[in-house]
Amino acid sequence: MSPTAPVSQPSPRPPLSRLWPRTLVARLFLIFVLGLVVAHALSFSLLFYERYTTTRMMMLGDLERDVGIAMDILDRLPPQERAAWYPRLTNGNKQYLPGPATVRQPLESAAQRTAAAAIEDALGGRRPLAILADADDPRHIQAQVTLGDGSTAVLDIHLQMPALARWLPVVLCLQLLLLVGCAWLAVRLAVRPLTRLAQAADAMDPNRKPPPVPEDGPREVARAATAFNAMQRRIASHMAERMQMLGAISHDLQTPITRMKLRVESMDESADRDKLERDLDEVGRLVREGIDYARSAHGSQEKEARTDLGAFVESLVYDYEDTGRRVTLAGQESLPWSTRPQALRRVLSNLIDNALKFSGAAEVAMRRHGDGAVSIFVLDRGPGIPPGELDAVCEPFYRVESSRNRATGGTGLGLAIARQLAAALGAELVLSNRPGGGLSAELRLPSQSPRQAGPG
Incomplete structure (x- = not known):
């Protein structure tokens, strides 16, 4: 005999796929949001780069013009008047100071060398020039210029871009939120028909x-x-x-x-x-x-009628007792209810007949739930049903193997009829084995509004 082949287990989902949403709405929304975020980030990067390039060119152009004019003015002024003019010539990130320079580090970065070249072009080699950097701040440089009388003037520059306007990130975030909201609305509108179809398919009866x-x-x-x-x-x-x-x-x-x-x-x-x-x-x-x-x-074609559910069940149990069969009632209470009486009677009769067939006795009980639903139980102490067959026994012509004998075999339609009529009532038939042996058949009637149930 060949060895039994091992049962293959489903392979676990990869870690990345576990992060992938399971619903179509979430997947489409995630794709839209990721696309919008990436597009927004690219747009912001291009905007920032274009702004940086334009501002840099303007700063270098202004630097060339201002340095040439300022040094010409300082060179023509008498030495005793220059101190009053240094503050007047200062603007933005450029400051004019009397020499000598206070930094001694050679130029290293590309930005430092670009600014130095602009200063050299502005002065045109007409005056001795020394451009040095700050060892502690790479954005800080000083240009020391020797004037005509031998004194020195220093141009102190901080190489930094103007700060972003505070409203710009706020506007970009608001735009992104607006686009995300539109994406969510579009996804919901696109998926809503599928949701309606799924709900209609679930409701098919x-x-x-x-x-x-x-x-x-x-x-x-x-x-x-x-x-x-x-x-x-x-x-x-x-x-x-x-x-x-x-x-x-x-x-x-x-x-x-x-x-x-x-x-x-x-x-x-x-x-x-x-x-x-x-x-x-x-x-x-x-x-x-x-x-x-x-x-x-065709149980659903019967017209609904208002009845006292407790009295209805009690009357049914008494009918069985009058014929000498062992059927008892527990937990009965007066409860106005709107139902299809003939269909409900047939469901309960089939369940009671099934209990009498296999155990010789049946117990009927009622229980009201907190949400207003009502359960009617038909209990017995018969052999029960194997757990794997609890659903199958409600299929037409299905019989548990152990019941295929003349005494209890039946046709396999009793529970099928009960389940079909329960569905016509809008109820649910649930079978389960009882602790200690026997079967519990529960008919769960959904809750009704006071207007549906009526005064009784």
Whole structure:
């Protein structure tokens, strides 16, 4: 025998993919936001670079003009008047001081050498010039110029760009927020039709006629909604045809079964006759439950009526007790409710019959939840159902393997009918095994507004 191949486990998601959003809205929004942020950053960088280049050219042009004029003025003034003119010539990041220079570091950076070249071009070699840098501040340089009388004047410069206007980052952030908001709105508008389609698909129920999806919006959305509505109609038509066919077949089989039973009754007493009679009874029961299952598909067509739910359940339990069957009631209370009485009675009857079949006794209990919903439990102490088959037993014609015998086998339609009628009531049928053995069948009725329930 070859060794069993190891079961392959799904490979874990890469770390980067774990950060990727799972919803379409979040993915599209993230793509838009990243694109906007990158585009905004590039625009800001280009704006800043263009501003830097333009400002630098203007500063160098102003530097050449101002230095030449200032040094000519200082050279023509008498020495005793120059001190009064230094503050007048100072502007911006340029300051004129009496010599000598206070820095001694040679020029190193490209910005320092560019400014020095502009100063040299402005003076044209007419006066001795020494340009030095500050060892502690690379943006600080001084140009020492020797005037005609041998004294020195110093041009003190701080090489720095003008500060950004305070309103510029605020405006850029507001623009980015506006674009992000527009992106979010666009994503929501684009994904909303898909959300409507998903909600309509979740709400599809063969026992109800759901409202059609609105066929408006962009052309592609309207086309998808039209196709979805057509699909809903086809599914409803197929379900109706299936139920009609099942009901028709079951109904038509009753006539030959009745003739066969009459012929069997005319036969002489024998073991074969008894076996044949039991088989015909079983076939007849299958046909009757087939008809009931087909009729249960139309449970939603019954009109709703206001009733006292507690009294309704109590009456049903008393009917079973009157026939001598062991059915008890616990937790009953008066509760006005709007429901379809025949459908509700059939659901509870099927659940009680199922409990009696497998355990010989049933307990019915009611419980009201805090949100206004109500649960009706049918409990037994029978063999229960394997956990893996709790959902499958509500499928048509499904029977637990251990129940395939003449005593308890049945047709496999009782719980299927109960679940289908529960859906018609807007309720949910939940099966679970009880601690200590047995089955719990819970019919969960959703909460109703006071106007729905009525005064009782």
